[in-house]
Amino acid sequence: MSFIYNIIESVLPFAWADYKFMKNALLAIVIIAPLMGVLGTMAVNNKMAFFSDALGHSALTGVALGILLGIKNEMISLVAFGVLSALLITRVKNKGNASSDTVISVFSSVAIAVGLLVLSYGGGFSKYSAYLVGDILSVTPSEILCLFITLIIVLVIWAFIYNKLLLISINKELAASRGVKTVLYENVFSVVVAVVVMLSIKSVGILLINSLLILPAATARNIAKNSRTYLALSVVTSLVCGVGGLITSFYVDTSAGASIVMALALVFFVTYIVRKK
Amino acid sequence: MSSENGCGLCKISVKDIGVKKGKDVLLSSVSFELFCGQLTALIGVNGAGKTTLLKSILNEIKHDGTVLFESHHGEKIENITIGYVPQHLDFDRSAPISVEDFMLIGRTSSPVCFKKDKKQSKAIDEALSMVGCLELKQKTLGMLSGGEIQRVMLASALYPLPELLILDEPVSGVDAKGSEKFYEVISDLKKNYHIAIAMVSHDFGIVKEYADNVILINKSVLKSGSVDDVFSSSEFKESFFYGLD
Numbered sequence A: 001m002s003f004i005y006n007i008i009e010s011v012l013p014f015a016w017a018d019y020k021f022m023k024n025a026l027l028a029i030v031i032i033a034p035l036m037g038v039l040g041t042m043a044v045n046n047k048m049a050f051f052s053d054a055l056g057h058s059a060l061t062g063v064a065l066g067i068l069l070g071i072k073n074e075m076i077s078l079v080a081f082g083v084l085s086a087l088l089i090t091r092v093k094n095k096g097n098a099s100s101d102t103v104i105s106v107f108s109s110v111a112i113a114v115g116l117l118v119l120s121y122g123g124g125f126s127k128y129s130a131y132l133v134g135d136i137l138s139v140t141p142s143e144i145l146c147l148f149i150t151l152i153i154v155l156v157i158w159a160f161i162y163n164k165l166l167l168i169s170i171n172k173e174l175a176a177s178r179g180v181k182t183v184l185y186e187n188v189f190s191v192v193v194a195v196v197v198m199l200s201i202k203s204v205g206i207l208l209i210n211s212l213l214i215l216p217a218a219t220a221r222n223i224a225k226n227s228r229t230y231l232a233l234s235v236v237t238s239l240v241c242g243v244g245g246l247i248t249s250f251y252v253d254t255s256a257g258a259s260i261v262m263a264l265a266l267v268f269f270v271t272y273i274v275r276k277k
Numbered sequence B: 001m002s003s004e005n006g007c008g009l010c011k012i013s014v015k016d017i018g019v020k021k022g023k024d025v026l027l028s029s030v031s032f033e034l035f036c037g038q039l040t041a042l043i044g045v046n047g048a049g050k051t052t053l054l055k056s057i058l059n060e061i062k063h064d065g066t067v068l069f070e071s072h073h074g075e076k077i078e079n080i081t082i083g084y085v086p087q088h089l090d091f092d093r094s095a096p097i098s099v100e101d102f103m104l105i106g107r108t109s110s111p112v113c114f115k116k117d118k119k120q121s122k123a124i125d126e127a128l129s130m131v132g133c134l135e136l137k138q139k140t141l142g143m144l145s146g147g148e149i150q151r152v153m154l155a156s157a158l159y160p161l162p163e164l165l166i167l168d169e170p171v172s173g174v175d176a177k178g179s180e181k182f183y184e185v186i187s188d189l190k191k192n193y194h195i196a197i198a199m200v201s202h203d204f205g206i207v208k209e210y211a212d213n214v215i216l217i218n219k220s221v222l223k224s225g226s227v228d229d230v231f232s233s234s235e236f237k238e239s240f241f242y243g244l245d
Helices: A002-011 A020-045 A049-068 A074-095 A100-119 A125-133 A141-170 A172-177 A182-204 A209-223 A227-252 A256-273 B050-057 B099-105 B118-130 B146-157 B176-192 B204-210 B227-231 B234-240
Strands: B011-021 B024-035 B039-043 B064-070 B082-085 B164-168 B196-200 B213-218 B220-226
Touching: A002 A020, A020 A049, A020 A141, A020 A182, A020 A209, A020 A227, A049 A074, A049 A100, A049 A125, A049 A182, A049 A209, A074 A100, A074 A182, A100 A125, A125 A182, A141 A172, A141 A182, A141 B099, A172 A182, A172 B082, A182 A209, A182 A256, A209 A227, A209 A256, A227 A256, B011 B050, B024 B039, B024 B050, B024 B064, B024 B196, B024 B213, B024 B220, B039 B050, B039 B204, B050 B164, B050 B196, B082 B146, B099 B118, B099 B146, B118 B146, B146 B176, B176 B196, B176 B204, B204 B227, B213 B227, B213 B234, B220 B227, B220 B234, B227 B234
Parallel strands: B039 B196, B039 B213, B082 B164, B164 B196
Antiparallel strands: B011 B024, B011 B064, B213 B220
């Protein structure tokens, strides 16, 4: 780790880079941002903005469940419940009823309520409020390592499922007629998104995680004309705004997550105005 | 059925297709043969089971019966390659997916957003030229007209080259010029490739002009044969012009 710290210090001779927590936060965001940028492209293509929002909310119940079940590492219950929710929401979404968004919305509210109920029992919610707004400055080297391994695994899975997902995003029936197992691929993707969202939630926060997933891709979509520029722009937007927001937050003394999302929103609106005709 | 087929050597046998939904019988023992180099039109009134039949052939729904390919060596293959052009592609027109991306999806297993290799790119050029859409290669799918989309869909359905091509009212809602261009391509295909074509259509004018054979169905095969045979049959009149005399 100190090797990487040294590199950061020599490459980035700025005041903020002197702090260990900033170096950790920088490493975390350099991993999380591209991950979200990549996954976001498909999430937006497949109209999953609502899905990931509900997924983020379910994190609170995930933490609560972990406490109820006496699991020491809350990450385990968080990821497990996230995966379960993702599969459930995907199933409801695929039922295709007009009411599926209502059902997802109800699920999302219940997940928040149950989480709050359990975590606030006895008046001790404040120690969990970090989950709401996130705290990227407290990310630890082992968490960074975990995120890095996730990045590698996700990129490998991504390469395998990309074409299938793209075809599904164009038209599900067409994909099925070409022999694509649509349910399987959608589920794999939902699970991947769930794992990434849950692992990043401690750093980014329940309230902001969805913007990190959706905004870079939505921005790229404003300008991109083909799948390559779409992906590239999404990743670049995510990285630039992620790092930019983090550094800004250091100097202006604001929440890192909020600064990152503000940067993303700014770029989104600019591209929205100048978007392709 | 008429035995005058384009190559006269290969055929696709659809045998005893039956589909039930609950108590309702949607199709019962539908059998027919599709010949290489020929366009067979499937016609029938609304609710006759045309789409159900296509879905059975595509193996998208549970059904009885088999679809078998018999080559001229007498070789029988059960898993044939089927190309499918749906009636109307319902998709998000703002999606940043280019025609090139779309064409590549079925051809490569590496993500289509990566750099394309030259061989693939050339093959796509050829496929798009065949349907007269080469100049659309770099365009976003959402920018194409209805007729252009159908031709791009056709081009992508032809890789890998299928034994059977299924068209489900391929140009309904496309303007006359677009429709004509589409059928020009289909006629070319018939002439130059070893491929059987099945098409669902409501447009008897088009059926008359382009189809070699016609199969009239309503839950089962009512009548099949040449266009003239079927169109002059009593079954045809009863199906479409009942009580109109």
